[in-house]
Amino acid sequence: MRVYVLSVSSSSLKLGLAELTPPVPSVGPEAVGVSECGGPDPVQDGRLDLQMTRADLPLDPHLLNGTGLDLNRALDALEMQAAAWPPADAVVTVAAWEEPAAAVSDRSQVIYVAPEHLLQAQHDLPSGAVLGNRGLRLAIAWAMRLGVPLLTVPLPQQVELPADARETGIPGLRREPRFHVLNSEMVAREAAYDVGQRFCDAAVIAAHLGSTSSVTAYQKGKVVNSTGSGLTGGPMGLRQAGPVSPATLQRLWDSDHLQMHAGAWTEFWTGEGGLRALTGYGSVRELMAAEETDPRVQAAAAAFVHQVACAVGQQCGALTIRPDAIVLTGPLARWDGVMHRLEARLSWMAPVFVVPGDLEFEAVARAAGRGLMGWAPMHSWPRELQPA
The missing domain is CATH 3.30.420.40 (ATPase, nucleotide binding domain)
Incomplete structure (x- = not known):
């Protein structure tokens, strides 16, 4: 599987192509069980081989300006950079929704937004996005342009420790x-x-x-x-x-x-x-x-x-x-x-x-890949789409 990894900061726009290959079980299908972490657990705990291609996009003064964003220019820059890359199965970025779809203790959580819900997401941006609305807004718009799902991986800085x-x-x-x-x-x-x-x-x-x-x-x-x-x-x-x-x-x-x-x-x-x-x-x-x-x-x-x-x-x-x-x-x-x-x-x-x-791109790509493979929890947005 392939995913485009997008990172937007106050002064930079970075893009990665992550090509993720699941492991081949060496002892047959019986090797696939259920891990103590939850979810399917193939051989070697679902290790994904990763090949990452990175690009730092050149920025003009109007593309990223403080908290601003020229959305159309940014999309054109992304499209130009990815033109020589193979198509991706999803766009992935780091973001946190103000009301997460699962408990905060679910540290491997990935939020999945299907293509048909991207327009709604664009009009309902969370005020609590870690990178600000700008980065998430760009990721949503690019996923819409490509016609692929958006995955958001929280930038988790805190987990629930034992008492x-x-x-x-x-x-x-x-x-x-x-x-x-x-x-x-x-x-x-x-x-x-x-x-x-x-x-x-x-x-x-x-x-x-x-x-x-x-x-x-x-x-x-x-x-x-x-x-x-x-x-x-x-x-x-x-x-x-x-x-x-x-x-x-x-x-x-x-x-x-x-x-x-x-x-x-x-x-x-x-x-x-x-x-x-x-x-x-x-x-x-x-x-x-x-x-x-x-x-x-x-x-x-x-x-x-x-x-x-x-x-x-x-x-x-x-x-x-x-x-x-x-x-x-x-x-x-x-x-x-x-x-x-x-x-x-x-x-x-x-x-x-x-x-x-600093392996943030790789970490985000692997987290998204584990969610896509069903090896880690992945939750749909909007929240009401979650099964009871």
């Missing part, structure tokens, strides 16, 4: 960690496959290391704990501060750092700390280039390795068995010297896999 993982010790206050759910789950699935396990049988620790970082424990296909990311926790990232004790928070409060509105506080915590604040370098390339000569980078790298290794060890404690694999992913996974040090620190626990880069 014992949510307790803080302060009555009425629960942990609600937000983290890199799509990317982490995708690489955890792949790591399970690489060690010969089905994701629904495996125990995997996935660390997403980027501008913000998170480390998450999966067991039998479910999240059992996470450090969270950004304001909800996580080790140091390129821009994210690492764990801070209540005593340090008290000192920040006393120094008036916390006397700011919520948006400024979020930017302070997830945008002004981390490796960039410690070194002055804002990219992985710059950090790697300065690693041998700049003592600030050497000290920050050591602190980063320490924090990530501790976070992985902490998440191992959330498992009831020894992990089958540990996987390190995200933009900072391109930093070879640091990844080698982490592998040396962690490989006694389990095989360590390094998957560099």
Whole structure:
């Protein structure tokens, strides 16, 4: 199957062609059963082989303008880029509906909009779309032009943890960690496959290391704990501060750092700390280039390795068995010297896999593919189309 993956941000328009091939069962049809995650579960937990072709569309000043969108120009640009590509079975984008068709705890949820309902969707855009109405509006219009269904994959940053993982010790206050759910789950699935396990049988620790970082424990296909990311926790990232004790928070409060509105506080915590604040370098390339000569980078790298290794060890404690694999992913996974040090620190626990880069396109495509194959929940829009 083929899907076009569309991503719209404040300053970019990106398109991907994802060609997804299901696995061929090696032991006959009896290999297909029902997974503990729900839904059919073919050999190797429904691993989809993925070939991705990407394109960053050149933007003129009028195509994307702040929150605006020249819809016809954007559609023409998409059509021109995809002209040499084979036709797709669906358009896929990241978006969240204000009233999801299923419970928020259904983290693999994909929302399906049939071609005959796209016009209604165009006139009933949700105000709660994660990327704003602009990106979803463009995806709906392009699916209409192509005459194919639209799939929207939520950009899930939060899942329902087990009760014992949510307790803080302060009555009425629960942990609600937000983290890199799509990317982490995708690489955890792949790591399970690489060690010969089905994701629904495996125990995997996935660390997403980027501008913000998170480390998450999966067991039998479910999240059992996470450090969270950004304001909800996580080790140091390129821009994210690492764990801070209540005593340090008290000192920040006393120094008036916390006397700011919520948006400024979020930017302070997830945008002004981390490796960039410690070194002055804002990219992985710059950090790697300065690693041998700049003592600030050497000290920050050591602190980063320490924090990530501790976070992985902490998440191992959330498992009831020894992990089958540990996987390190995200933009900072391109930093070879640091990844080698982490592998040396962690490989006694389990095989360590390094998957560099931000894999949002791939994660969105695989999530949509699992929904189309019937391996993960997929829900129709409008909501009243759902079977009782």
